Amino acid sequence: MTNSRFTALLLAALLCFAGxxxxxxxxxxxxxxxxxxxxxxxxxxxxxFSEELNIKFSGAKITGPGKASVKTGDPVLVDEGKTLKVPLSERLGPGAYSVDWHVLSTDGHKSNGNYSFVVKP
Known part of the structure; x- marks a missing residue:
């Protein structure tokens, strides 16, 4: 196989996986x-998020100090379906919080992740 043919195949494979x-x-x-x-x-x-979401399969779990679950309301989508708003049913007290999210984009791909923040005393 010539170098140019190999390079073309490699480039095509990389573009496919990147997509x-x-x-x-x-x-x-x-x-x-x-x-x-x-x-x-x-x-x-x-x-x-970078893509429009399916609200039926998207949500977040918030955990507070002592790993206590934070009660939330029903999430809603805004910003053309790209922003998931999760209302908090209770006022957060001081401490560290973790947000574990899961979403399904409208093209059928699942994603999940987490992040944290702190509320000052």
Missing amino acids: RALAHAHLTDSLPADKATVAAAPAEIDLH
Whole structure:
């Protein structure tokens, strides 16, 4: 096989795999932000993604100090279906919080991840 043919096949394979990797919804922004320390407790968690989401299969679990689960309301989509808003049913007290999210993009790809933030005393 010639070098140019091998290079062309390699490039085609890389583009194919890169396209698949880009097809998943990636978290692009959050409020509160990852590793942020906030003075006031948020009333909701906002998660912005790179793609439109399917609300039926998307959500987040928030865990607080002592690994206690935080009660949330029903999540909603805004921003053309790319932002998942998760209302908090209770006021967050001071401490460290973890957000574990899972989403399904409208093209059928699942993604998940987590991040943390701190509410000041």
